Amino acid sequence: MSCPVVDLVCNLLETPFVKWNNEDKHDLLSTDSQPRPDFLINATPNSEAIQNIWYLQYDWLCGSYYKRRLFCWPCLLFGIEKNVWNYTGFEDFSQVEKYLRLHHVSEHHIQCVTYFKKINITSDDPEKILDLHTSDHNRTVRLNRNIIRLAIDSLLYLNRMNASGYKENFVNFHKMFVMLISNSTPEIQIQYSKIRSILTIERMKTAHLEIMDCIAEHLHHHIQEEIIAADFLGLQIDDITDIRQASECAITVRYVRESGQLVEWFHGIQTTVPHMSAKDIMNVVEEAMEGTDYESKLVSFAHDGLTVREEHIETIQHELKNKAPNVLVNISHSLSTLLLQRCFSKLGACRMFFTTVQRIPEFFKRVPSKDYLKILPVVHFLRFELDPGSEWWYHSQLLSAIVDCWDELKSAFQNSLIDPETNDTIIHESKCFISEMNDFGFAFLCVAFKKIFEITDKLYYHIRCKSYDNYFCRNEVETQLKVLESLKSNENFMYIFESASSKAGFWKKYHCPNVDDVTSEFKTLLDEIIISILSELTIKFNDLEKLSFFCLSDSTKFQSYTVRFPDEEVCKILQLYPSYFNQSQRLKKELEIFFSDAHFWNISPYEIPQLIREKNLHLTVFSETYKMFLTVLTNHFSIALGTSNKNLQGLKTYRQSHIPMDNFHSLTCMTLNADLLNHLIKTKNFYEEIIDKFYCYTQNDKELCLIFTP
Helix, strand or coil, rough: CHHHCCHHHHHHHHHHHHHHHHHHHHHHHCCCCCCCCCCCCCCCHHHHHHHHHHHHHCEEEEEEEECCCCCCCCHHHCCCCCHHHHHHECCCCHHHHHHHHHHHHCCHHHHHHHHHHHHHHCCHHHHHHHHHHHHHHHHHHHHHHHHHHHHHHHHHHHHHCCCCCCCHHHHHHHHHHHHHHHHHCCHHHHHHHHCCCCCCHHHHHHHHHHHHHHHHHHEEEEEEEEHHHHHCCCEEECCCCCCCCCEEEEEEEEEECCCCCEEEEEEEEEEEECCCCCHHHHHHHHHHHHCHHHCEEEEEEEECCEEEEEHHHHHHHHHHHHCCCCCECCCCCCHHHHHHHHHHHHCCHHHHHHHHHHHHHHHHHCCCCEEEEEEHHHHHHHHHHHHCCCCHHHHHHHHHHHHCHHHHHHHHHHHHHHHCCCCCCHHHHHHHHHHHHHHHHHHHHHHHHHHHHHHHHHHHHHHHCCCHHHHHHHHHHHHHHHHHCCCCHHHHHHHHHHHHHHHHCCCCCCCCCCCCHHHHHHHHHHHHHHHHHHHHHHCCCCHHHHHHHHHHCCHHHHHHHCCCCCCHHHHEEEEECCCCCHHHHHHHHHHHHHHHHHHHCCCCCCCCHHHHHHCCCCCCCCCCHHHHHHHHHHCCCCCCCCHHHHHHHHHHHHHHCCCCCHHHHHHHHHCCCHHHHHHHHHCCHHHHHHHHHHHHCCCCCCCCCCCCCC
């Protein structure tokens, strides 16, 4: 027998029948194209006759000339479960009769034959052939998509529970998925049993990560669309570099939605170079904001100061204004966090000091709860009440707890040394902490930074609460800078010095005849810290005077503005944003009417844009006023939403997990944008769009059908 040009079995194995186009399907089904090659199974005189008897006895039997194996024609065309008769082919010809009989009565085979016979009954009508096949295919697709939806639900549930760590996350994900399958309809359970050979543990591990990527991509796309639709944009860049990883920074965006709601979302991570220049910052901005027309809508840009080389901080504003003329640059972060980071980068002693301080609450969270720990309120506070996600008081609280309860902490460390159940790691760490607390230098920095953070946190709190009262903010900054400056005085230095001596004992470390030399050394250290902090605060509040127009959004003053109209502040916003407010007289007239409307008095500035839109006044009566509120709210110096600081803490927490780096960004995006994700889940097409994206990852899984046929 000559070799056939086309081996239909090989073609079907390479491209399953379900993926053929309608015309080819019709051609195959409307003709007797079932291949029954005589490829001489055994080299015996009767082999061909035996083979023909099998073909006659089992009309569903077919074969592949080139693979030299037998297959089931209906199962090859319409089978869902993988088995030897539709996937690998049968080749154990010594037992072929036995396995032919077994397959002939199998449930899956009977279903395929029944369907195949339906096709043959309607073979005279091509449309009916295609309708039957399409209907069955789409039913399978619907069930498969429901199964993938359960996998998505499993991941979303774990995300709400803040489950982190790749290994732990997958184990919980798979348990949740199996539980949801077991509680689903019998139809879905039967379908899952059919495709279980595809969804193996290894394949589910990959699917788990792929679904994360699909959801993160969906979130990113939605945020991009909202940015494009927004009138104004605020952008924030924060350094999240971990010492074990390449330099990276996080992008946070801030804008007012079309509904008038102010939002702030995590928008991704960019790989950068250490200590970026102004040009490097611009590259990050360009890449993150590509296609959003950010140049015309960027009104606020914030960074943590640590991402940028110090000599380039003032250059950033010039570089950004070349691209986005209306932008204001500030360092919008909690002062204690900002100052801590700057001291890290400038003073090695401070870097080591804060590393030790931040390990203390971590230590007590790992130590088993003992009676001698339970009676100490400070230990309970460090274990349960101190919140690393706090926006601005975390370091103040931590240092206050350490300084105010110094002896209690030392007692806790000493008791852990004599506890018979304490392991070697805890003992070693306890000795290290006791050694630090007996060190005068450590005690000096504890007392010094406690005093400093008391001042900066008070300043930050007052500015946050009254960010719309520019006059108050400027006076508060001026006052607190003078208080900080006063810490350099001999009187304040000696207070800090003597407080540290009472805790650690000055002579325990410094056994030298010339006390003045050592005192001078610590006086110099304190002066360096204060000078560095004053420099940072001066830069941070450099643009504060330009923001005097913020008071136009202070609803508590609207009634007073009806008596004395704020002309100076209106002129300031017109001067800063001439391209946005090109109808100066219209803005003034609108504000005169707006301030006199008692409906807008004494309500949150957040609510005012939404209220204007609800009354449908943003395009007519108060069009310029609406833009003014959007400009103020989008600026990072207005009342903070708290999202950015939460994002930073979350990013640093996830850095400690074992998530593969390719998916770290995806899980972080899902977790930090949880509110947005919960909103999108309720939309009509959320699951369908995620499954469509997931299909791109499953194209090699030819038996996992996820796309409907029209």
